[in-house]
Amino acid sequence: MDIVQEVLAGDKRAVARAISWVENGDQRAPELIKRVYGKTGKGYVVGITGSPGVGKSTIVARLAAVLAARDEKVGVLAVDPSSPFSGGAILGDRVRMFDISLLKNVYIRSMGTRGALGGLNKAIRMSVRVLDAAGYDWILVETVGAGQSEVDVHDIAYTTVVIMAPGMGDDIQAMKAGIMEIGDVFVVNKADREGADRTATQVQSVLQLSVTNGWNPPVLATSAEENSGIEGLLITIERHRFCITASGALEAQKKRAARLDVLEILRTQLSDMVRSELEQPDVDRELERVISKESDPYTMAESILKRNWRNR
């Protein structure tokens, strides 16, 4: 049986291999995606984001356990940062997920950011498609510990959950642009700790300042370590899913996702093209002219662009 059949049959080893191909830019990846893409579309993608240490991995593990117990298949993609120096990474999200690692209905993959800046990894879109094609009903995408502007998860998830912990800044922090704008559901985790109520109130009061269309992002309290509030979180995610399905927002989001899938591939291929162009020897000569101020970076970039569009 070839890998396409195995992926479609949900074989975990084949899925793992397929994701590696996508991640490594292996030449077999495009063919594979072409052959499984037709089977995608059923999986529901949930993004989980928030600062480092707020409990994202633990919440993901708890959610996956509940879903698996309902006999649904759950795929998890958990991203941790790659070193900007060595390119290596410590992928530690698994440590919180060991209770679910042997469940038949659960697949977990750890990924490094490999230089991507938006909190995810360049291969994440196609990795989600692989899991979708393999029959995963739910695909949980966990970002790196996000700062204020790692918001790429919003482009891939249908429901985005932003997780916070008590004691991490005042209501002005909560008002800022970026991550606080992408949440469909907000969670104050570690709710057993002091200050959780105040954090929840602050977030709630800031959310009330924004105009919404049909869905008001709720603020929930959980204590993932103690497994409390998880059922409520899942019910809320499903309520959001129901709401955007009914309003047509989900269809719009899927259309947007398809466009972004294409854009991502184009971007990768064009940047490879540009990079190889910059390795040409005559580019060096042109660069000398920029260095000696006979030319400038814009002029040089424009001439490279012109040359390449004409050739193709």
Add this chain to the structure above:
Amino acid sequence: MEDKIRILVAKPGLDGHDRGAKVLARAFMEAGMEVIYTGIRRTPEQIAEVAVQEDVGVVALSCLSGAHNTLFPRVVELLREKGASNVLVVGGGVIPEEDVVFLKEKGVQEIFGPGTSLSVCVEYIRTHVKKEA
């Protein structure tokens, strides 16, 4: 582009001494590898399953409790059962020399004892990790 080396650093059994495993994990990261760390007290079944799901090229086992002769071969066996026999399995910890021979017979490809320099481990893995068939 060269494929990145993905390595699972795992602590099987009831031993909680994870300092060595953590030092190694950092060294592998600094050598440019993607390191998946399991945490302590994992079963061979969990370790083999994770190795498959993460599609790693290497499994590095650390054990300081004396149970290596039971645990390490079991991981190798389970990997084979799962069709992942191409994964490089290495081990480390306080392991007597006579056990090293036994473990190598059982398919653990190298054992690194106390005092091994980090660069020796890194170099061994770089040269022995199998390129995908």
